[in-house]
Amino acid sequence: MTDWTIPSRRVPRQRAIIDRRALSGAIATLAREQGEAARPAVLAVLQEALEKGRTELESRLEEKPSAGHAITLGYAFLTDQLIRVIHDYVTEHLLPASNRTAAERLAIVAVGGYGRAEMAPHSDVDIAFITPMKRSPWCEQAIEAMLYLLWDLGLKVGHSSRTIGDTMQLAKDDLTICTSLLEGRLIWGDQPVYDELRARFWSEVVRGNERQFLARKLDERNARHKRMGDSRYVVEPNVKDGKGGLRDLQTLYWIGKYMHRVQSAAELVDVGLLTRTEYKGFRRAEGFLLAVRCHMHILTRRAEDRLTFDLQRQVAERMNFADRPGKSAVERFMQFYFLQAKRVGSLTGVFLAHLEEEASRSKVRRGFFAGWSARPRNLRGYVVESGRIKAPGDNWFTDDPVRLIEMFQLAEAEGLEIHPETMRQADRDARAIDGSVRRDKRANALFLDLLAGRNDPETALRWMNEAGVFGRFVPDFGRVNAQMQFDMYHHYTVDEHTIRAIGLLSQIERGLLEDDHPRATKQIHRVGSRRALFVAVLLHDIAKGRGGDHSVLGAQVAKRLCPRFGLDAKETELVQWLVLQHLLMSSTAQKRDLTDPKTIEDFVAEVKTLDRLRNLAILTAVDIRAVGPGTWNSWKGQLLGELYDAAQERLRLGHKRTGRAARVKARKAAVSEILGGSDAGRASLVEDLSGNLADAYWIAEPEDIIAENLTLYDEARRSGARLSLRCLVDEERGATLVSVIAADHPGLFYRIAGGIHLAGGNIIDARIHTTRDGYAIDNFLVQDLNEEPMREDSQIERLERHIDEALFGEAELVPRLAARPLSHARAKAFAVAPRVNFDNLASNHFTVVEVSARDRPALLNRLAHALFKASLIVQSAHVTAYGEMASDTFYVTDLTGGKITAPERLAEIEAALLSAASDKRQRESEDA
Template sequence: MTDQPRLPAVANRRAILDRRAIADRLAAAAPEEAGAILAAALAAGREEIGERLAAHPSNGRTAAAAYAFLADQVVRLAFDHAALRLHPTSNPAPAERIALVGVGGTGRGELAPYSDIDLMLLVGGHGGTTEKVAEALFYQLWDLKLKVGQSVRTVDEAIASAKSDMTIRTALLESRWLWGERPLFDAFEQRFAREIVKGHAAEFVAAKMAERDERHRKMGDSRYVVEPNVKDGKGGLRDLHTLYWIARFALGASSPRDMVAKGLLSEAEFARFDRAERFFWAVRCHLHRLAGRAEERLGFEYQPRIATAMRYADRPGKSAVERFMQFYFLQAKTVGDLTGVLLAQLDEQLGKKGRRFALPTFTRKPRHLNGFTIDRGRLSIPSDDFLAERPTRLIELFALAAREGLELHPKAMRAATAQARLADTIRDDPEANALFLSVLTDIKAPDTVLRWMNEAGVFGRFMPDFGRVVAQMQFDMYHHYTVDEHSIRAIGLLAAIERGEMAKDHPLSSALFRQLESRRTLYVAVLLHDIAKGRGGDHSELGEAIAYELCPRLGLDEGETETVAWLVRHHLLMSRIAFRRDLTDPKTIDDFVHVVQSPERLRLLVMLTVVDIRAVGPGTWNEWKRQLLKTLYEAAEERLRLGHVQHGRRERVAERQAALDEAMGWTRAAAKAHARRLPDSYWLAEQPALHHANALQVATAGARLGETRPSVEAAPDPDSGATRLSVFAPDRPGLFAAISAALARAGANIIDARIHTTRDGFALDNLLVLNGQGRAYAEGRQTARLAETIERVLADGQVPQPPPPLRVPQREEHFQIAPRVLVAENASNKTTVVEVNARDRQGLLARLARTLADRSVSLHSAHIATYGEKAVDVFYVTDAEGRKLGEAASAQLREALLEVARTH
């Protein structure tokens, strides 16, 4: 076993807890008063440490050591109370000897405010007073509301447990004697070193790295998720602890600083380790205190408050919380860097002793290594000064790894990280830029290699504009990753589409790739589409200017440069049109085509849009979005190819009507009557499967002119993952307002609404809804109840009041959503288009629809989109006579809707 770990110093300990003074109070008090005395001492100690943390908010490790000291004193006092007062033994037998041992974080001497206190009672034997003391101790700690991880073991049992369980082995690695029989602990410590540690370093390292990888997988396998887990997330405290455990087990490091003496880290590298550890401990301590519990997820509700507590301030283009989180992710990146460094050094040292832990082997000989070497299957360098001899090798290292499909040896990564500044000298070097472009456009795994470049700090130095978005988060609930990670993921998705691996999910994009004139144009556009975020202003416009500057440097010609700049400027255009506009309106397509102008741009834009959405995070892509983008692409492609916005429209309507006739088996007269009843926009907006379902519903309802009985059907909608509600009822003012209010009162959330009015005075509305948990309703009783609710409301003939707005959840209250209402008179030839931006809350759509109805505005189409905490609802409306709204009516409507958006 190694020496006992050196604990961090804690200043003015008695101000936290004066153990002797408390012990005297316990001795003078009745036994039943012990709990109150200890509780008061614990509360006072926590308050003192909290004040120290507030005064020095970045000194997290000192706070962690102080909390551990407080826990030590409370545990010792409780142990003495149990062993000396409740169950005293004047001359304990060997079997009754007890050593109180801290393990895990308690043994390391670092605890967050509400961390578990991990204890092992090391006993000479079971029975006698041993069990009574243990029970009294643990009950006393539980009464103090402390979370205690406890075990009672003999030395033989502790050693056996360490042999069979790697988690226990790791916890016991940091064992620390706290109180009681020291010789008993010394005996355990000697056996642990002899039987557990000696000769088992390679096994321990392999197990810890496998455990780390599995933990990362469970946490999302990225250190750039925007609500990271401070303790267990990738790049968090547990990863730092893993490095220390490995160093301690394999080489006997007695403290993190001892990793320098053991040759695992340089002084500069340890300084980075130390800064990251101090920062993460500060964040974790603040997080526990704010949550009032052992909270490890750095949620949105805590991020602004911790940023304030740690004295971050707003800067132009970046809020305080975004600056705080960027520093968080930079520290997480540091942890990844240091992991590679330490493993490389450890592998080298263990290798000298013939005990290298397993690295992958490489069976084929790569071609043209240009002086680089292969070290057991990984690309490496022959000497530390190899990169500096010719700085373009810094980029060539990654280009060669991409071309040959090789992993980088930790030695090479360490050198690249240490010499990343070489990239400053070769930014304008044509060879270096060509090598970088080969990495970016590599079809095999560009995202993996670009991520290595980013981890080493080479990416941001070679391309400083990209360096500005490294570790930059966007403080909202829509984006799941930092800007750099989002862009790299998008590039990886693009390569997967090009390889044909996503043809099932993205058949259109997969087919379009084969038609591109310049694939590298698309890869560069994906890289640059968000590069100007965080600068203030419109990042699309700023990014366009950056593209004009960077593309020639990368070797793109004038035409490619112009195309990339256009794509960056308009990378949000297609999603905004597809998700917020009526795609059956010819004016929508006309306006879109006017901006796109060429089939090649259209092909590039649809693929950029797809990977941009997919790379936002899990759950942001669905079949419904795919269908909307496909519809927009097909309409625009036809317009560009044939030159007339209306060409083919009538033919598509006729084709869909004929397909329905065949499926229904109707008579010619019945089919013609149904076709005449519905406008062309219905046939274009809805898919054939829904044409069939709607036709059955209309036929079953037996609707004729003048009937008043509404019909509502609910069914799953596989394309969107939601529940489809089809409402067929006599049309009347406020119909949609009544439907949306009824659904809001039932706790349903409308995510899309397609409103159709028949020529004989009926409404046929198809809605997509989710329940309060954001899921589709279960078929059967739930969907039947939902349909019955709407039928009952419509039969009543009134427009019910929407439910009162719920209080904004705590995790969302820090997001600032500026309410905005835009009225576009020229976005449609026949209707006025109104767009409302507001915080997404229950009943918002119902209140907006009620406002429209109160002003006698006829609703023809509604398009609902949500982006995390933000709702964007678009309505196509006319006045009661079916005309566009006038200037005065538009202004009044805008103010009324804006009031709803503000107060909702």
């Protein structure tokens, strides 16, 4: 029997990993001395060899943390040797057969990733036991004995045992089996059986089915991408199956091998599917991704392929990434990861486009159109054929590098794709873009036309980014290329987020998102300069990762870049302001009380003009929505709409605004109309009850909520019930309105909040009012953990029960709340230092307290309890979540109704809130 090694690749210092001859000798000795009773001792020797090999490979990975190819090859070699030793032990000592019949021939074939000799530490051992004909009893016993030894070693074995004929039939019908056989490699056993398997596979399965395999493989790839988020820039990528991951590289190899019979990735160069430079990029990306996967398996001690936040820190450390000014080690590691994923994407696009072109050339036309093909046309010197734009020569871009911008602009304007060969040229020649090209007026005009294109600028800009042209032409954008933000709020890298935001802006302009963004769809056609708005979206996050306030630094970048792009002084000033203040509207809407006139006054004082307001509102909408799926919801839309309408009215009227008394009168009339419209008998409630409600209540609450409150308040007074509670699904606000009427007493707010948290609800907004006859009217907007209203009857029942128990039950709230699991278990990976800010200028009547901390169960309840213990009265609360971080804002007064201004008092409150917001209590609960 020939001693097969892994083809064309030798493992260095093999005996340090496993010495097969020594191991076989030790096992043979045990078998001779103990016979069949030797099995436990044999297993122990095998286990020791396995652990020794794994330890050696782990130490090699520590020495060379990026040696992905060498380590995965090493694990395949270790597995090979163990299987060979096990095979020999079974066939020579347990089931010896001196003269095997034709039916007792057996080949052990590595398939899938193992067949490719790429194994991470805890990869499955995928093997096929192949016999030439129906298995004999001896073969069945031998296979079973080998499998039991492999299982007893703790290996996860994926196995099949078939005849050659059965294997061929299954490979024709099953794409997975066909793909795994494509990489079949003989580990040990009968060479002629393996040779026959390979010959029949290529002749019976592959030949004539190349196009079908390609189509099925691409369908499989697209379905996998969809499952994994359909972006290579998701912040917790799947290294194996995600877009831009190892499976995409392997798919290229499978297709190339199937279509062109290549035996290694290097041969893809020989058949013209990759250039030598692209192949080097292939190997570099593959080696890095394999190394990352090995580190993940070692850290978790299992086959873990999702690069989660907690693993990102650990892998970055193991791979020797270090902190740099403005960018942490983990962010640098992930940026490098996404650059490799981007390279995989570029290779995939060029590779598949080549195959598609090959296929189109080989198609035979029949019928009326036989012999006919569309003539190429000329477009500014480019060749346009079959909907693709193509450079006419190899030196096209180096002769005039401005064409690198022009090509993408033409593709966007004309609705064309870019020929793969031309994309390859652009990628190769992008380095021709230097300072003179960046200063070229024509190049900048073309770029601005592309950025603000009327068709689909998002796709063209993404192509431009994939080719490396975008970052070359706008180096500031190149700095954020593939840069992730290490938090749970942002779903994409900065460049991907920006390109998506530009795409959303284009969709709003074309009226495609009118249902979600009716104001933006209307107002975008009224902005003073649409191109300034597109530039502002491009630049709003351009300065992230520079170690300072990215809004301030970004405004400086805008001041420098806008004139270069061709914007005039007025447009440049607008873009600067938009970049500087791009977070102002979302922060105001989500963290401030929009019924407080001072909130609107302060916001308008910064905005100053209607044109700025329109631009900022649209930028805010696309910025939030481009963060990731689910970040935009109806509640955020409602808040931003309220702020927009209030600010627009204030800007139109100037200093003229309706007086407080007139506003209260108008609100009462509107509520009377609502109540009278539903029930004539209820119309008098406004007059009957308004004497018990302060003007602040009528100003603070929306008309529809006041109407609900008055009905509930009247029922409470008439019945004398200790608690009146109503839960209504409010689709417009994207939440469930929980209205509570109860006798007012200290601590009511934090207890209700605790009950809502126990019921599984998240409070996103709360307003607290006290009537003159001693009732509290508290309104909460509540969502479930998926940021949806709590709609189900069981959810409503749970809310009502837990609020009642929180207010009147004897059980302690704090221990029950602390025992609840984190709403985001992944938040444990982040250290968020709690912060407390006081603002006595944001409101004329209240001190505004903002607390930022790691999001966890009942944070609002704890903070409200700390405010209660500090003898403060909460007027309203506003809750905003940013992934792992929550920001809770309270409008408070002291017991006399005044602001808190004394420094020592503020320091005392800050200490209490920091203690309530700290992770210590949560960690103690988790440990318990």
